Amino acid sequence: MINNTSKLKSRLKEKKVMFGTVDTWLLWKLSGERVWATDRASASGTLMYDTFQNMWSSMILSLVGIPMHILPPIVDTSGQIGVVDESIFGTEIPITGLVGDQQASLFGHCCFKPGDMKLTLGTGSFLNVNIGSKPLASITGIYPLVAWDIKNSITFTAEASSITVGTCIDWLKSTGIIQDVSSTSDIAKSVPDTNGCYFVPAFAGLPVCALFTSLLPPKQNFLASFLSCLKYSNQKLFI
Known part of the structure; x- marks a missing residue:
């Protein structure tokens, strides 16, 4: 956006651009556009924050061409940050927390x-x-x-x-294989194993949505392999 939007470029030169995370925008709006800030937890998730130095990373910002002055000040996760503007709820309400x-x-x-x-x-x-x-x-x-x-x-x-968990459930429902997600466990437990059927979730990786290693498996074996893949995708997070 900075490289391709002429209006944004001119506003940057005038120092009239403010950047932030979702919590920054919510705080800005709730406070009646009086408080512009973020907390360290949210800042560290932007990849523009140096977790080891505990500050915005001048090196990363320089590499990606983002000026430091458009980033919000960093405040504590918990503390008196501001108040909700009286015009929103009829009274001022303290804002005492920001976090991812x-x-x-x-x-x-x-x-x-x-x-x-x-x-x-x-x-x-x-x-x-x-x-x-x-x-x-x-x-x-x-x-x-x-x-x-x-x-x-x-x-x-x-x-x-692992970004493909609930996504897999949504896909499974969209195929019509199941109507009620809560029934999948009982159906899968009705067979001793997957009978050689493997389900590989690839909704954000391989150039296919999903991969089966068995043709037209019985529903019970398919659901057993489906639930197993979710289990293994979470298990690998511990490794």
């Missing part, structure tokens, strides 16, 4: 100690592990994120994800 969705889930599951973890299943699955007060990098390439920053005490998380 998976970090909020980690906190909501009371994963307060290093080693505590949670697995959230939705459109995708997200495994988050509390790794304590130091941003430890994984040898498998998992990049540490900020979990939360409360009273200048930062807690970090390692996150792994």
Whole structure:
């Protein structure tokens, strides 16, 4: 956008451009366009934040051509951030928290100690592990994120994800193979194994939606392989 939108370029020169994450936009609107900020947890998910230096990364911003001045100030995850404009609900309401969705889930599951973890299943699955007060990098390439920053005490998380979980369920329903998702487990358990049928979810990887290694398998064996693939896709997050 910066390279291809002339109006944006001119506004950048005038320093009239403000960038932020979803929480930044919500805060800006709820506060009556008075507070522009984000927290470290949300900032660390943009890949423009240096988790090891705990600041916006001037090196990354320079590489991608994004000026530092368009990024919002960083505030604590919990604290007095602003107030909801009185015109919205008829009274001012304190805004006392900003945080990313998976970090909020980690906190909501009371994963307060290093080693505590949670697995959230939705459109995708997200495994988050509390790794304590130091941003430890994984040898498998998992990049540490900020979990939360409360009273200048930062807690970090390692996150792994599989983006085809709920997507698979939606696809399964769209094929008409099942009508009620809750019935899949009982149907799959009615057979001892998959009988050589394998389901490979590839909704965001291979140039096909999904791959079967068995032609016209019985419904029971197919569902057994389908549920197994979801289990293995989550199991690999631990490896």
